[in-house]
Amino acid sequence: MAHQHGSTARIGVDIGGTFTDVVLEKGEMRRTAKVLTTPRAPEEGVRACIRSVLADSGVTAGEVSLVIHGTTLATNALIERKGVTTALVTTEGFRDSVEMGTESRFEQYDINMEKPLPLVPRRRRFTVPERLNAAGEVILALDEAAVAALVAPLKRLRVESIAIGFLHSYVNPAHERRAHEILAAALPDVTFTLSSDVSPEMREYERFSTACANAYVQPIMAQYLRRLEAGLKAQGFGCPLYVMLSGGGVADIETGIRFPIRLVESGPVGGAIFSSHTAAECGLAQVLSFDMGGTTAKICVINDSKPHTERAFEVARAHRFLKGSGLPLRIPVIEMVEIGAGGGSLAHIDALGRINVGPQSAGAEPGPACYGQGGAAPAVTDADVALGRIDPEAFAGGRLTLDAASADDALTRDVGTALALAPDMAALGISEVVDENMASAARVHAIEIGASLSERTMIAFGGAAPLHAARLAEKLEIDRVLIPTHAAVGSAIGFLRAPVAYQVVQSAYQKISRFDAKAANQVLAAMQAEALEVVRRGAPGAETAEKRTAFMRYLGQGHEVAVALPARAWKAGDGKFIRRAFEAAYEQTYGRIIANLDLELVSWAVEISAATSAPQAAGPAGEASSPVPYAKRRLLDTGSGQHVEAPAYRREKLPPGSRVSGPAIIVEDDTSTVVSPSFDAMVNGLGYIVLERKNGEQR
Numbered sequence: 001m002a003h004q005h006g007s008t009a010r011i012g013v014d015i016g017g018t019f020t021d022v023v024l025e026k027g028e029m030r031r032t033a034k035v036l037t038t039p040r041a042p043e044e045g046v047r048a049c050i051r052s053v054l055a056d057s058g059v060t061a062g063e064v065s066l067v068i069h070g071t072t073l074a075t076n077a078l079i080e081r082k083g084v085t086t087a088l089v090t091t092e093g094f095r096d097s098v099e100m101g102t103e104s105r106f107e108q109y110d111i112n113m114e115k116p117l118p119l120v121p122r123r124r125r126f127t128v129p130e131r132l133n134a135a136g137e138v139i140l141a142l143d144e145a146a147v148a149a150l151v152a153p154l155k156r157l158r159v160e161s162i163a164i165g166f167l168h169s170y171v172n173p174a175h176e177r178r179a180h181e182i183l184a185a186a187l188p189d190v191t192f193t194l195s196s197d198v199s200p201e202m203r204e205y206e207r208f209s210t211a212c213a214n215a216y217v218q219p220i221m222a223q224y225l226r227r228l229e230a231g232l233k234a235q236g237f238g239c240p241l242y243v244m245l246s247g248g249g250v251a252d253i254e255t256g257i258r259f260p261i262r263l264v265e266s267g268p269v270g271g272a273i274f275s276s277h278t279a280a281e282c283g284l285a286q287v288l289s290f291d292m293g294g295t296t297a298k299i300c301v302i303n304d305s306k307p308h309t310e311r312a313f314e315v316a317r318a319h320r321f322l323k324g325s326g327l328p329l330r331i332p333v334i335e336m337v338e339i340g341a342g343g344g345s346l347a348h349i350d351a352l353g354r355i356n357v358g359p360q361s362a363g364a365e366p367g368p369a370c371y372g373q374g375g376a377a378p379a380v381t382d383a384d385v386a387l388g389r390i391d392p393e394a395f396a397g398g399r400l401t402l403d404a405a406s407a408d409d410a411l412t413r414d415v416g417t418a419l420a421l422a423p424d425m426a427a428l429g430i431s432e433v434v435d436e437n438m439a440s441a442a443r444v445h446a447i448e449i450g451a452s453l454s455e456r457t458m459i460a461f462g463g464a465a466p467l468h469a470a471r472l473a474e475k476l477e478i479d480r481v482l483i484p485t486h487a488a489v490g491s492a493i494g495f496l497r498a499p500v501a502y503q504v505v506q507s508a509y510q511k512i513s514r515f516d517a518k519a520a521n522q523v524l525a526a527m528q529a530e531a532l533e534v535v536r537r538g539a540p541g542a543e544t545a546e547k548r549t550a551f552m553r554y555l556g557q558g559h560e561v562a563v564a565l566p567a568r569a570w571k572a573g574d575g576k577f578i579r580r581a582f583e584a585a586y587e588q589t590y591g592r593i594i595a596n597l598d599l600e601l602v603s604w605a606v607e608i609s610a611a612t613s614a615p616q617a618a619g620p621a622g623e624a625s626s627p628v629p630y631a632k633r634r635l636l637d638t639g640s641g642q643h644v645e646a647p648a649y650r651r652e653k654l655p656p657g658s659r660v661s662g663p664a665i666i667v668e669d670d671t672s673t674v675v676s677p678s679f680d681a682m683v684n685g686l687g688y689i690v691l692e693r694k695n696g697e698q699r
Contacts, residue, residue: 170207271289
């Protein structure tokens with residue numbers, strides 16, 4: 001398996017909107033590096049970061065057995081609408097289905113409500129006569145002359161990528177494949193996405209939307225991954241390059257090039273896996289994962305060391321918390337909420353005289369005002385400097401000296417003057433607003449998925465999360481916060497903990513009263529072979545496990561319930577067994593079952609993963625000790641609005657068993673942990689910082 005090479009080294013690479021993080025692990029040794037992302041050519045930042053960890057560790061490129069990569073590039077291209085010129089070829093009469101959507105309104109009473117525009121405008125949507133029925137039988141043969149006639153207009157529009165999506169192609173892809181053959185022969189420089197490949201499921205709006213999104217980012221991602229691969233070869237790496245998938249598995253680069261839409265949440269997903277692994281090490285059943293970097297904050301609910309997963313996802317929501325206001329993608333994904341709240345998020349005063357923070361970010365260029373790279377507007381990092389949370393001399397391990405005066409100037413000019421506040425009070429306002437934005441996002445997300453938060457442990461990581469975790473925990477009434485070692489590069493470490501895994505979803509409609517075991521086995525065998533091929537390429541010779549899920553509903557219902565089923569061949573009488581499994585899942589979700597009503601099996605999902613080693617459990621923390629601070633820091637406590645003299649400690653000088661009473665600050669090279677007055681900190685047996693709410697503190 002990918003992460004069981006004891007003596008060889010492995011590298012995880014996470015490209016964020018602001019920072020690029022790299023982690024190298026070899027046996028017990030771990031080295032990390034963090035550089036500003038290079039937006040124009042992201043692979044340059046990766047190569048610089050890799051050079052740094054190789055030099056730091058003394059490992060040569062030839063000793064590295066694996067590089068795993070996750071990125072927000074595909075997501076950013078969709079959000080910022082910076083993809084390529086894309087066309088859609090679809091069934092006659094369905095030209096506008098990607099624009100009409102499901103006709104549902106996400107904001108019921110807002111007459112000015114604006115839905116996100118489709119990625120492919122109407123002038124680049126083409127139709128051809130063809131029609132299959134729901135069983136995949138041909139009603140109207142594909143008009144091949146009409147397909148060939150599209151070549152001239154596609155050339156005239158300088159289309160770089162084409163999505164082909166026909167009705168019911170998830171049952172029978174023959175028409176999509178033939179249309180692809182005809183167009184590809186005449187347009188050799190264009191990339192193609194078939195909806196039957198990228199999302200072979202019923203509901204044409206979601207399927208076409210996913211195919212368009214894949215086509216829209218495919219040339220960008222393919223060129224980028226190829227450049228990265230060539231750059232690593234030039235640096236002397238002979239090992240494979242893998243990509244992190246949004247569903248929580250790792251696959252080879254070819255999968256990433258073919259289905260870049262599967263990489264949409266790949267950076268944040270690494271963080272969810274890092275949290276899951278940490279939860280397993282520390283024996284935590286219920287966790288809230290909190291990942292705050294330079295550009296965004298990601299919040300994810302984890303139960304029994306497994307993140308909450310879904311098979312659909314919305315990207316680029318026009319309204320932050322409203323379902324239906326984004327572009328739907330039918331891909332396996334770890335469910336999380338992501339908002340524009342990071343160290344680089346910019347603050348301004350709105351028309352009503354209120355402080356607003358984000359979603360715009362200073363990014364890596366020019367960065368917050370305190371970076372001294374030309375950034376003028378105040379960012380959350382500027383507020384953290386003014387609040388005393390960041391030592392300007394020791395930021396990023398001293399590699400970047402921050403300019404506190406520039407931070408104060410920006411805070412005064414853009415916030416303080418309008419509200420008659422001193423720089424530190426303007427900073428307090430910015431910090432409170434960004435923390436409240438994150439708290440409300442977490443509350444809404446928890447309600448959407450039916451989870452409660454207050455009894456959970458928060459696992460905080462990413463460069464900015466340890467600075468804000470204690471205050472966020474106060475707002476969410478959470479009593480315990482855990483900050484793992486190397487928290488600032490948590491997502492990149494998560495990549496190295498992820499299994500090589502791949503999920504295939506396929507619609508294959510059946511009524512359970514007439515369950516056809518032979519047809520089910522046929523579909524499942526093909527799905528199994530497809531998933532196995534991807535996993536074998538990524539982890540040759542590894543033991544594999546298979547997980548099967550059926551998506552089912554009562555006859556006539558509009559939505560399905562996920563039903564876990566054993567990975568075995570079905571026999572003629574198995575309809576009864578599947579019905580019992582469905583009823584158990586349905587009752588768990590809705591508290592009741594409906595007697596004497598037939599069931600519909602709509603889709604299957606097959607996930608194959610290579611075996612991974614279980615995490616080591618935390619040992620005892622050792623003797624309790626009270627460490628000596630190396631300095632005092634004047635902190636402004638956001639809970640009380642009062643200045644406090646807080647002792648400052650170096651994290652690497654705190655052995656397991658160390659106890660620190662808040663207020664305090666624990667400093668490491670790439671982040672700092674703020675211990676608010678309502679928390680105490682201790683270091684557990686793994687060297688992780690655990691913040692526990694003090695007895696008698698108000699929740």
